[in-house]
Amino acid sequence: MEGNHAYSKLGEALVKGDFxxxxxxxxxxxxxxxxxxxxxxxMAPYVVAANxxxxxxxxxxxxxxxxxxxxxxxxxxxxxxxxxxxxVNKLGIAGMIMGGHALGLRNVLSLTGDHTALGDMPESKPVxxxxxxxxxxxxxxxxxxxxxxxxxxxxxxxxxxxxxxxPNAEPMEAEILKIGRKAEAGAEFLQxxxxxxxxxxxxxxxxxxxxxxxVLLGIFPMKSYGIAKGFDTFVPGVSVPKDIxxxxxxxxxxxxxxxxxxxEAYDQANYEFFKPxxxxxxxxxxxxxxxxxxxxxxxxxxxxxxIIQT
Amino acid sequence: MVVIxxxxxxxxxxxxxxxxxxxxxxxVSCGTCAALCQTGGTEGAxxxxxxxxxxxxxxxxxxxxxxxxxxxxxxxxxxxxDDEVRASDAILTLSCGLGVQSIVEVIxxxxxxxxxxxxxxxxxxxxxERIGRFYLRCRACGDCLLNYTGGICPIATCAKGLMNGPCxxxxxxxxxVDNYERDCGWIxxxxxxxxxxxxxxFSMLRDARDWSESGHQQEVIFR
Numbered sequence: 001m002e003g004n005h006a007y008s009k010l011g012e013a014l015v016k017g018d019f020x021x022x023x024x025x026x027x028x029x030x031x032x033x034x035x036x037x038x039x040x041x042x043m044a045p046y047v048v049a050a051n052x053x054x055x056x057x058x059x060x061x062x063x064x065x066x067x068x069x070x071x072x073x074x075x076x077x078x079x080x081x082x083x084x085x086x087x088v089n090k091l092g093i094a095g096m097i098m099g100g101h102a103l104g105l106r107n108v109l110s111l112t113g114d115h116t117a118l119g120d121m122p123e124s125k126p127v128x129x130x131x132x133x134x135x136x137x138x139x140x141x142x143x144x145x146x147x148x149x150x151x152x153x154x155x156x157x158x159x160x161x162x163x164x165x166x167p168n169a170e171p172m173e174a175e176i177l178k179i180g181r182k183a184e185a186g187a188e189f190l191q192x193x194x195x196x197x198x199x200x201x202x203x204x205x206x207x208x209x210x211x212x213x214x215v216l217l218g219i220f221p222m223k224s225y226g227i228a229k230g231f232d233t234f235v236p237g238v239s240v241p242k243d244i245x246x247x248x249x250x251x252x253x254x255x256x257x258x259x260x261x262x263x264e265a266y267d268q269a270n271y272e273f274f275k276p277x278x279x280x281x282x283x284x285x286x287x288x289x290x291x292x293x294x295x296x297x298x299x300x301x302x303x304x305x306x307i308i309q310t
Numbered sequence: 311m312v313v314i315x316x317x318x319x320x321x322x323x324x325x326x327x328x329x330x331x332x333x334x335x336x337x338v339s340c341g342t343c344a345a346l347c348q349t350g351g352t353e354g355a356x357x358x359x360x361x362x363x364x365x366x367x368x369x370x371x372x373x374x375x376x377x378x379x380x381x382x383x384x385x386x387x388x389x390x391x392d393d394e395v396r397a398s399d400a401i402l403t404l405s406c407g408l409g410v411q412s413i414v415e416v417i418x419x420x421x422x423x424x425x426x427x428x429x430x431x432x433x434x435x436x437x438x439e440r441i442g443r444f445y446l447r448c449r450a451c452g453d454c455l456l457n458y459t460g461g462i463c464p465i466a467t468c469a470k471g472l473m474n475g476p477c478x479x480x481x482x483x484x485x486x487v488d489n490y491e492r493d494c495g496w497i498x499x500x501x502x503x504x505x506x507x508x509x510x511x512f513s514m515l516r517d518a519r520d521w522s523e524s525g526h527q528q529e530v531i532f533r
C-alpha cells in the first residue's frame with residue numbers, strides 16, 4: 001500500500017497486513033438484485049469485501065456501478081467494483097470514478113474486460129480507450145492529486161484501485177512484465193485468476209513479489225462435479241487437475257441419493273484441497289489473502305474462513 | 311500498400327440502383343487496388359457490364375481508371391466520357407470508398423443530382439502476402455508506435471488495440487477473439503522485442519492514446 005491512508009475496510013486490512021478473504025458476486029441480466037443481495041448477505045460475515053462483476057464474457061448485465069451501490073447499501077457488504085475499459089471511453093470512465101465515489105464505492109478493480117465479440121451483443125462497439133494499466137493510472141491521478149488532466153476536481157474521489165494477474169498465462173514472462181506496468185501505474189492490490197497448479201503459482205508469485213503489490217489468490221471452490229467439469233471445459237487456460245475431477249465425480253456417485261451428505265462431502269473436499277495449497281503459499285509469504293470466485297456457493301465461506309484463520 | 315475491398319452482395323448493389331431508380335449508368339472501375347483485390351479492374355468491369363445488361367440496365371460507358379481516388383486523374387478520365395456521364399442516371403464505382411468520394415467531388419458541381427454508387431466494401435489498408443491474402447497491419451491511427459513495439463503494431467494486431475497488453479484474454483499466445491485461433495498481438499510484440507534484446511521496451515508503461523486530433527476531418531497539407 002502506498003502511504004498509510006485507507007478509504008475502505010479493504011484498504012485498512014491491506015495497510016494493517018491482515019490476511020483477508022474476498023468474495024465475488026455476479027449480477028445478471030436483471031433490474032432486481034434480490035438474489036445477489038441474498039448471496040451478499042450470506043458471505044458478508046466472512047469476507048472483507050466482494051467483487052461485483054462488470055458484464056463478464058461480454059454478456060450484458062445490469063451495470064456494475066449501480067449493482068455495486070445497491071449491494072453495498074442493501075447487504076451491508078463492502079464491494080470491490082469491477083470496472084472494465086471495454087464499454088466506456090476515458091472521459092466516461094473519469095466521470096464514473098467520481099460517480100462511483102458519490103455512490104459510496106471505495107474499491108475499484110481495473111480490468112480490460114472480455115471482448116464484445118464474445119458476448120451476447122457482439123455488434124456493440126468495443127471501446128478500449130484505456131487499458132487495465134492506464135485505468136489504474138487514471139484513478140490514482142484523480143485520487144492522489146485531486147486533479148484530472150490538470151483540472152481541479154472540487155471534491156476528489158477516494159478509491160483503492162486493484163488489478164488482476166494471471167499465473168496461468170503462457171508465456172508467463174510477458175504477464176509478469178505487464179504486472180510490472182500495473183504496479184508502476186499505482187495498483188494497490190492484485191487479485192489473481194483462478195489457480196490449481198501450486199508449483200506454477202509459487203513461481204509466478206515469487207516473480208511478482210518485487211513489485212510489492214499485495215496479492216489475493218484467486219480460487220474457485222467447486223460446488224459440484226458438474227461445475228468442476230464445466231469450469232475445466234469452458235474456462236480457457238485453466239484446467240482443473242484430473243485427480244480433483246475424479247474425486248468430485250466420486251462424491252457425485254457415492255452420495256447420489258443423499259444430497260445433504262453430498263453437499264457436505266463437496267465442502268469438505270474443497271477444504272482439503274485448498275487448505276494445504278493456501279498454507280504453502282502463506283508460509284512462503286507470497287499472499288495477502290484469498291479471493292474466492294465461486295459465485296452462487298456462499299455456504300463454502302465458513303470453511304474458507306477456517307482455512308485462513310489457521 | 312493496398313486499400314483492401316471485398317464485393318458487396320449483388321442484391322445489395324441492385325437494391326441501391328433500384329432505390330435511385332437508375333436505368334442507364336456509367337461504370338468506373340479502379341485499375342489499381344480494386345484490381346488487385348479482384349473487386350474492380352478490367353475483369354470486374356466486364357463482370358458488372360454483363361450482370362447489369364442481364365438485368366436490363368443500359369450501359370452508357372465502362373472505363374477502367376488507374377487512380378479513381380486521385381481527383382486529377384478522375385477529372386481527366388471523366389471529361390473524356392462526359393456525354394455518357396450526362397446521359398447516365400448514376401455512376402457505379404468498382405473501387406474503395408475513396409474512389410466513390412473522389413468521383414462525387416469531381417462531378418458534384420457539374421452534375422449535382424447524379425448519384426454515385428459503389429459495388430464494394432472497404433475493409434482496411436492491407437499488407438499483401440500474395441494475391442488473395444491481405445492482412446490488416448496498420449490502422450493509420452496517426453501516431454506511429456512501431457519504433458517501440460518491435461515493428462509490430464498493437465493498435466492493428468491486438469483485437470482490443472491496447473497500449474499495454476497482453477490482456478487476460480490471451481491463452482498460450484492466442485487471442486480470445488475468434489476462438490483462440492489467431493495470435494495475440496502483444497505476444498507477437500513480446501517475442502519480437504525479446505528476440506532483439508529489448509524487453510525494456512515491452513516493460514514500459516504506455517499512456518493511453520491521444521485522440522484529441524481525431525475529432526475533425528483529417529488532412530495532410532504541405533504546400
